[in-house]
Amino acid sequence: MKRLPLSLVALASLSACLDYTPMYKVGATTQEANVTRAQCNTYAANTVPPMIINDLIPVFGADGRIIGYRNEIYDANEGRRNSTVQRCMEQQGYSRVSIPYCPKEALEGRNYRPLTTSPPIGPSICAVRQPGGGRVLVDLSKPVN
Numbered sequence: 001m002k003r004l005p006l007s008l009v010a011l012a013s014l015s016a017c018l019d020y021t022p023m024y025k026v027g028a029t030t031q032e033a034n035v036t037r038a039q040c041n042t043y044a045a046n047t048v049p050p051m052i053i054n055d056l057i058p059v060f061g062a063d064g065r066i067i068g069y070r071n072e073i074y075d076a077n078e079g080r081r082n083s084t085v086q087r088c089m090e091q092q093g094y095s096r097v098s099i100p101y102c103p104k105e106a107l108e109g110r111n112y113r114p115l116t117t118s119p120p121i122g123p124s125i126c127a128v129r130q131p132g133g134g135r136v137l138v139d140l141s142k143p144v145n
Contacts, residue, residue, distance in 0.1 A: 020101060020127035020135050023086070023094040028118045033094070040088035048081040102126035102138065112138035 025033065053076050061067040075081075086096070099121060107128065114136035119125060124141040 019098040021096055021098050022135075023089040024097040024099075024118055024121070025092070025094045026118055026120050028094075030116050033118070036089060036092050036094065037085075040085045040092070043088055044081045044084035048077050048084050050078075050081075051076040097121060099125065099127050099137065102128050102140065106140050111144040112140070112142070113144055115139060 023033075023037070028036075053072075053074055055072045055074075056069045057072060058066045059068045059070055103126075106126075112128075114128075115125075115138060118137070119139065124139050125137060126140060127135045128138055129135055
């Protein structure tokens with residue numbers, strides 16, 4: 001049982017190393033990408049509406065008798081809707097890419113402006129996590145100071 005917390009800590013630390021994987025189109029501005037994503041989200045919501053499932057799952061006591069029920073509610077169409085958004089973005093010229101997060105050493109003591117247009121992906125392009133959970137891209141070859 002003590003292995004579970006250790007495993008969770010290991011997974012959490014590994015997740016910090018994973019790359020940022022957005023839908024990406026070279027030359028698109030942040031605003032264009034946001035508008036396209038919003039249009040695709042609307043299209044997907046209209047073509048694959050939510051199908052809410054409410055399952056009652058029995059909870060058994062030690063003697064094997066049902067002592068209560070656990071209620072699970074989920075949207076059975078969530079996966080199809082996400083796939084529809086991705087296909088819509090692909091039809092608009094976007095593709096899923098993997099962008100590494102910037103190493104802390106590269107950011108320390110330097111300031112970078114967030115990129116407003118998606119450049120070709122190269123070794124100097126990386127992602128920075130924002131305090132609110134968002135991410136921005138920066139070019140490490142172009143510090144502000």
